[in-house]
Amino acid sequence: MGNTKYRFNPKTLTYEKVEKSFSKVLLRISLYSLIILIVALGLSALFLSKFDTPAMKALRTENSELLTQYQSLNEKLAQIENVLDQIQVRDDNIYRVVFNNDPIPESVRKAGFGGVDNYSKFESFDNNDIVLNTSKKIDIISKQAYIQAKSYEDLLQQAITKEKELSSVPAIMPLSNKDLTYTSSGWGMRMHPVYKVPRFHYGMDFVAPKGAPIYATGDGKVSSIQSLRTGHGKHVVIDHGFGYETLYAHMSAFNVKVGDKVKRGQVIGFVGSTGTSTASHLHYEVLKNGVNVNPMHYYFMDLTPDEYEKMVAISSNIKRSFD
Numbered sequence: 001m002g003n004t005k006y007r008f009n010p011k012t013l014t015y016e017k018v019e020k021s022f023s024k025v026l027l028r029i030s031l032y033s034l035i036i037l038i039v040a041l042g043l044s045a046l047f048l049s050k051f052d053t054p055a056m057k058a059l060r061t062e063n064s065e066l067l068t069q070y071q072s073l074n075e076k077l078a079q080i081e082n083v084l085d086q087i088q089v090r091d092d093n094i095y096r097v098v099f100n101n102d103p104i105p106e107s108v109r110k111a112g113f114g115g116v117d118n119y120s121k122f123e124s125f126d127n128n129d130i131v132l133n134t135s136k137k138i139d140i141i142s143k144q145a146y147i148q149a150k151s152y153e154d155l156l157q158q159a160i161t162k163e164k165e166l167s168s169v170p171a172i173m174p175l176s177n178k179d180l181t182y183t184s185s186g187w188g189m190r191m192h193p194v195y196k197v198p199r200f201h202y203g204m205d206f207v208a209p210k211g212a213p214i215y216a217t218g219d220g221k222v223s224s225i226q227s228l229r230t231g232h233g234k235h236v237v238i239d240h241g242f243g244y245e246t247l248y249a250h251m252s253a254f255n256v257k258v259g260d261k262v263k264r265g266q267v268i269g270f271v272g273s274t275g276t277s278t279a280s281h282l283h284y285e286v287l288k289n290g291v292n293v294n295p296m297h298y299y300f301m302d303l304t305p306d307e308y309e310k311m312v313a314i315s316s317n318i319k320r321s322f323d
């Protein structure tokens with residue numbers, strides 16, 4: 001009853017109860033509420049246009065931090081791209097060339113990094129450019145890295161095969177000839193020391209004291225050992241595979257037997273003067289696919305270019321071989 005209002009009526013000189021309809025009250029409340037709401041909204045809009053709420057402020061900060069992070073991510077990606085480019089150049093121009101492989105074309109290295117559709121999900125983003133470009137860059141780099149890894153894998157396989165070949169090819173001198181003092185007659189036309197007629201000398205002679213150790217010049221298998229009274233005398237033939245054979249003649253003694261596997265640098269026998277020979281020396285031959293070749297070209301692990309020149313000079317100036 002506290003809400004009941006009375007009004008004084010001068011005509012009747014009495015207080016009369018003021019009747020209030022429920023609908024009128026409701027209307028008034030609604031009106032007030034509406035006014036309050038409009039004012040509140042107006043104030044809020046004004047406030048928001050001038051000031052951020054703490055949540056908005058936090059989001060804005062986070063957004064700008066993300067942008068900065070994306071930018072620094074892009075800089076790092078550019079660095080990685082640069083390194084990868086250098087690796088690819090080296091791969092194409094050095095490693096692949098060494099193993100007789102064609103360079104990988106640019107179109108293969110940088111192609112096929114996914115369709116446009118892969119990136120459509122980023123298009124509704126506010127900063128879609130940077131997000132899109134970063135994603136594309138990562139995809140390209142991943143693809144390039146994969147192709148690069150594949151190339152190295154191929155080369156590694158070839159290197160393993162090549163390594164076996166490299167350790168088999170005759171590549172050192174057959175005796176310890178550091179100062180080249182043992183070097184004597186080389187490859188070519190010579191007067192035969194015994195028959196006194198011009199004859200082609202198919203090997204290289206090293207004049208060394210009897211008993212000096214003779215080394216296998218590459219990995220291989222001893223394919224023949226013979227002791228002849230004339231010709232090569234006591235001699236060893238090593239089959240190195242890959243078409244290479246070497247022959248070591250006029251030995252005083254053997255240090256291997258037929259069928260032995262030998263390693264480059266292993267002692268296979270000792271210098272002598274057996275067979276048709278005029279002095280204690282080693283006659284050394286290299287054969288490629290059954291044909292004699294100049295042994296001079298097969299000391300590449302032993303000789304510097306200067307020493308090579310010196311050896312060529314010594315062996316071509318000595319016009320006499322010891323056979």
Ligand SMILES: [Zn+2]
Pocket residue numbers: 201203204205282283284321322323
């Ligand atoms: Zn000779």
